[in-house]
Structures are given as C-alpha cells and as structure tokens.
Amino acid sequence: MVLPVTNAPEETRPRRADRAVPPRHGRRKHHWGVVLPAVAGVLTMAVLLSGGYAAYAYNRLASSVTKVDAIGSAPPAEDDVDGRAMNILLVGDDHRPDNATPEQLAELSTETDGGATNTDTMIVLHIAADGRSATMISFPRDSYVDIPGVGKGKLNSAFEYGTRDGGGESGGAKKLIATIQGLSGLTIDHYVRVSLLGFYEIVKQLGPVNVCLNQPAKDAYSGVDLPAGVSELDAKQALSFVRQRHGLPNGDLDRQVRQQYFLSQEARKILSAGTLLNPVKTTKIIDAIGSSVETDQGLDLLSLARQTSNLRPANIKSATIPILGTPTIYPNGYALSVVEVDTAGMPAFVQGLVGEPPAYTEAKAADPASVSVTVTNGSGVTGAAAAASAVLTQRGFQVGAPGSSPTTATTMVQYPVGQEAQAKAVASVVPGAVPVQSTTVQGVTLVLGTDGKTPSAPAAETAEPTQPSSPAEPSEEAAAPEPTEPSPSSTAVHEYGQEGVCIN
Incomplete structure (x- = not known):
C-alpha cells in the first residue's frame, strides 16, 4: 500500500473516530498565508511614529489597531537570554476576513478559507537593546515540535490548538508563543498578527517594491512570472513572489528566503523620503495598518518607535532556525512531511544572534x-x-x-x-x-x-x-584556526537590506 504524503498540519485536519488522520485527495487550495504581513506592519508603525507625523500617526493608529490578550506568564528572569532586547512574534496567517468581498478575493487569486487559522508564517523580530540592529528569525511552518499540553505536532498547528475549548484568538496566540519560547529559549515580549488581506492592503498603499533575481522565475501555482534582474512588483505580484515554493530547490525553506528578502527591500521603501514626506501616502498606510494589524495589549507603539528610531535597512538581518533535514514520518500510519529542527543546536544558534553573556x-x-x-x-x-x-x-x-x-x-x-x-x-x-x-x-x-x-x-x-x-x-x-567568537555553523545570517542585492 502506498501511503499518502501531505504538507498540511495533521492536527488541523478532520479526524476519523479512531483518531487516525485521513489523507487529502484532489487539488489543494492555493493558500497565501506564508506571506509576511506582520513585519511590514511593525516596520511601518515604528518608522511613522518616529517621524514628523508622530502624534497624528499615534492617535490614528491607537484608535484602530485591534488588541488581544496574547502574552501569558514570562519565563524566569534568569532564563531570559537576551536581557533588554525586544522579541516580537510576527504571525501571518491564511485567514480571509469574513467580510472579504468576491472582488477582493479575486484580486488575491484565492477563495474563502472556511474559517481556517493556520499560522503559515512565524518570525521573531529580534531588536537589539540599543535599537540599531534587528534580525528576522524565521520558524518553518512544518517544524515538528513539542506543543505544550498537546505533544508533537507541526508548528503551524499550535495556534489552532490554543483556540479550542473556548480559547479563541487569545488562547491561540498564547499557545503559539509558549511553543516558540520552549523551542527557541527566547522570551517573546510582544505579538503582532496580520491576515492575508491585511498584507495585501499594506503593500498596496506602500506602492511598488523592487526585487532582483539572479535568474528568471515562472511558476503556475503562485503566478510568479519574472525575468532575471530587477523587477518592480505591485501588491498582487508581491503576493505571488513571497508565496512561491514550486520550482525552488528547497521548497518552503527557499520561500522563507523570498519572504526575508522582500521584507528587507520593503524596509528600504518605507524609509525612503518619497514615503515619509508624502502626507497623503502616510495617512493611507496608517489606515491600512490600523485595519489589518492585531497586537498584544502591552505593545506600546511609541516605545517601539523610540527603540527603533536608529534602525536602518542595512542593519536588518535574516536567519532561519537550524534544521537537520526534511524527513517524512508516519504518525497514525499516514505519511507526513516535516522539518526536523536541530533542537540541541538551538542554544548556540540563538547565542550567535544575541551575543555572549558579559x-x-x-x-x-x-x-x-x-x-x-x-x-x-x-x-x-x-x-x-x-x-x-x-x-x-x-x-x-x-x-x-x-x-x-x-x-x-x-x-x-x-x-x-x-x-x-x-x-x-x-x-x-x-x-x-x-x-x-x-x-x-x-x-x-x-x-x-x-x-x-x-x-x-x-x-x-x-x-x-x-x-x-x-x-x-x-x-x-x-x-583549522577559528574566530574567537564563532557564529553558529548550522544556519546562515543574511543581509538582504543592502542596495543591489539579488537572490536566486
């Protein structure tokens, strides 16, 4: 018998009475949740609140951003490996708002999702204590991890587990945060979540973003059709760009590279004079963020703006947690494609980012x-x-x-x-x-x-x-001679915010 293989999180699929997970058949919907809307929202909020429109922007944002009780109990202070640095969990999910119009869904080249809440993009934005540098740490959605109170499962199923039994979005956020804290050792200070439509609206208001490819890219699944060299992407093309995985050597892992690169280039766009000195564009961006972003109750936007006032695109780096491979496992007798995380090497990876203890x-x-x-x-x-x-x-x-x-x-x-x-x-x-x-x-x-x-x-x-x-x-x-403070060898840290950078 040939067992079916699936990339979907088995925990969020319907279960038979015997608790086995049924296979999926037929053509899958094209989900867009792997885009990174939350980073765009955080960077834009921070920049606008530190500029000349600070008071106006704060008042407009404060009245429209949705707040949720997301941060549970923090780990003991002695376990906080990065001190005064700030860690913001950024979540992009594949949920389409209930009030999304057919025209909006058509513009996104998608359809209704039936209420799914898979968190297909999870990034910890690690901001140094002095606010002058930041690292986007990507967590692959298919990482097979320990979910507190549940057991082993794909990372993108943790949120859904937390929503059960009346937990709602607050319970989902807390379960996901607890899972990532347990996996990484980092203390999550804040939480930002944006849906598919939110990303689209934010990018639409920011305007076209330039990307550069070393070779042409064409993929019928995502809709990507770009030549080698520099291309100017509108919001719809941006969605296609960051969701492509077919035709890339490492699938979802290479898609994370696309996402990291796009957001670094988008940061350059946000910090350009053409954006910050245009009051009409600024207002539209604020409104797009306010109607799209959900944050924890304790996130102080002005404090965030002050901490990141000296952050520049060239100082925003990208990394992915260390992994050992992408094996196929067989829980409940059904084949499941997962990402095997190097949990033993995680402390070295994190310390390579935050630095040695004094x-x-x-x-x-x-x-x-x-x-x-x-x-x-x-x-x-x-x-x-x-x-x-x-x-x-x-x-x-x-x-x-x-x-x-x-x-x-x-x-x-x-x-x-x-x-x-x-x-x-x-x-x-x-x-x-x-x-x-x-x-x-x-x-x-x-x-x-x-x-x-x-x-x-x-x-x-x-x-x-x-x-x-x-x-x-x-x-x-x-x-061989080694540097006195070697960086983790299990992952690469990239600087995609530099001018003229191209990717594959």
Whole structure:
C-alpha cells in the first residue's frame, strides 16, 4: 500500500473516530498565508511614529489597531537570554476576513478559507537593546515540535490548538508563543498578527517594491512570472513572489528566503523620503495598518518607535532556525512531511544572534585541573565522545563518563550560570566550539556536533590520539584556526537590506 504524503498540519485536519488522520485527495487550495504581513506592519508603525507625523500617526493608529490578550506568564528572569532586547512574534496567517468581498478575493487569486487559522508564517523580530540592529528569525511552518499540553505536532498547528475549548484568538496566540519560547529559549515580549488581506492592503498603499533575481522565475501555482534582474512588483505580484515554493530547490525553506528578502527591500521603501514626506501616502498606510494589524495589549507603539528610531535597512538581518533535514514520518500510519529542527543546536544558534553573556566574555579560563567536564555525542559518529574524553583527560581535565545527545550540527560547550571560567577553559582546547549558557546542565558539558569539532591534543603529544571511525574524517577542519567568537555553523545570517542585492 502506498501511503499518502501531505504538507498540511495533521492536527488541523478532520479526524476519523479512531483518531487516525485521513489523507487529502484532489487539488489543494492555493493558500497565501506564508506571506509576511506582520513585519511590514511593525516596520511601518515604528518608522511613522518616529517621524514628523508622530502624534497624528499615534492617535490614528491607537484608535484602530485591534488588541488581544496574547502574552501569558514570562519565563524566569534568569532564563531570559537576551536581557533588554525586544522579541516580537510576527504571525501571518491564511485567514480571509469574513467580510472579504468576491472582488477582493479575486484580486488575491484565492477563495474563502472556511474559517481556517493556520499560522503559515512565524518570525521573531529580534531588536537589539540599543535599537540599531534587528534580525528576522524565521520558524518553518512544518517544524515538528513539542506543543505544550498537546505533544508533537507541526508548528503551524499550535495556534489552532490554543483556540479550542473556548480559547479563541487569545488562547491561540498564547499557545503559539509558549511553543516558540520552549523551542527557541527566547522570551517573546510582544505579538503582532496580520491576515492575508491585511498584507495585501499594506503593500498596496506602500506602492511598488523592487526585487532582483539572479535568474528568471515562472511558476503556475503562485503566478510568479519574472525575468532575471530587477523587477518592480505591485501588491498582487508581491503576493505571488513571497508565496512561491514550486520550482525552488528547497521548497518552503527557499520561500522563507523570498519572504526575508522582500521584507528587507520593503524596509528600504518605507524609509525612503518619497514615503515619509508624502502626507497623503502616510495617512493611507496608517489606515491600512490600523485595519489589518492585531497586537498584544502591552505593545506600546511609541516605545517601539523610540527603540527603533536608529534602525536602518542595512542593519536588518535574516536567519532561519537550524534544521537537520526534511524527513517524512508516519504518525497514525499516514505519511507526513516535516522539518526536523536541530533542537540541541538551538542554544548556540540563538547565542550567535544575541551575543555572549558579559560574564563569559569577562571570565578568565580556569586551571584544567579544577574543571569537571562531561562529553556527550551528538555527532552521529560512534566512539566520538570516548575519544574526546580521552584527549581532555590528557589535558588535565576531570572528565566524567561519556554520554549521548540528540544529533546536532554545532559543537557546543554548555555551562550553567557561575561556571563561565570553567567553560572557557574547555572551549579554549576545542577550536570552533560555541560556548553556550544553559539551564539544562548541572556542570560543564561538551556536546559534539556533526561539524567535526573536537578537542585538540596537547602540544607535547607526538602521536595522534585514536580517532573514531567516520564516513568523513574531520581532523583537518578541527585543526583549522577559528574566530574567537564563532557564529553558529548550522544556519546562515543574511543581509538582504543592502542596495543591489539579488537572490536566486
């Protein structure tokens, strides 16, 4: 028997009485929810409220933006890895408003959705404490994650779970926020949500946005038909551009690149004099945002404007959480295409974005003889932890019994608060390892990743220590010089807001 494969979240599809998930048949509707309307709304609000129309814009927005009780209890202060930085969860869903007219739906090349609320776009906008830089962190909708109170499921089903049993939109927002906080370790400070139609209206009022492609793109599913080079997109073309996944090598993951790139270029448009110095356009943009954006009750638009007053497009970066692959799994006997998240490597990824804790930066490496360390193997190479433990013992560390770890791409030195000096001693002999403060370890722990980083042998050694068997020998990579503060190797951070940037 051939099992059906689906990209839809199984939790939001109708269930049979035996709780098995029925397969989908026939042609699927073309959903547009993967667009990124919320970022456009946040950037536009921040810019307008910091400009010459601040008082006018604030009053007009405050009376029209919908507020929802979205932020639940925050994690303990000691678990907040980025201090005074601000994290805004930006959500774009595929919901079409009940009052959308047939003409509006036709303009969007879509149809009614039957009340679906899949959150197909989820981005954490991480704004540095000084407001001078920001990173858009994308969370793939098909990420197979732990949903609090539910179990394993696709990330884009968390919101729908929260709406059940009278939870409504508030419950959906809280469930999604709890899921992303548990996955990333970041504390979500605020929440912004915009529907499909909202994105369209905001982009329509902003006016055409230029994009640049390295090669032509044509896709009948999304409606994209663009030449290589620079193209000027109207609102309808923008929707097609950010929803394309067919014809792209990595499908939904490459679609995220399209979204990140478009929003970075859109930020350039928002900050242009032609937008900010045009009072008619400014008013139309404000009205489009006010009628489209839903925020948490505590989001102070003026405070946001003050924090981002010095933010420039070139300082807005884009990243995607680290993943290990896109396997097909079989829950309830039905094939399900998912994104496997590198959960073990997530702390290193986040720290690469927010920076090292000051206590670690200021610490001096401890004497190895005073340091107890345990090695766990997340590399997938048999015997790697034992081999690394032997080298650390040779270097004078007190080494515990080796253990195992979930597979991770990044080699890390994890440590609890207060053991920064001990962690720095271990990191100093593992070139390329990323030191990560963690609340899940009791002592310093070296987690070996698939990047091949491993402890270097003492200088006095004349023979190479025995290495575990591996499909690919990592010895040359391990010996290569590394920067003192390496960025996570499991993901790439891009700067799409620069002038003249083109993508594939």
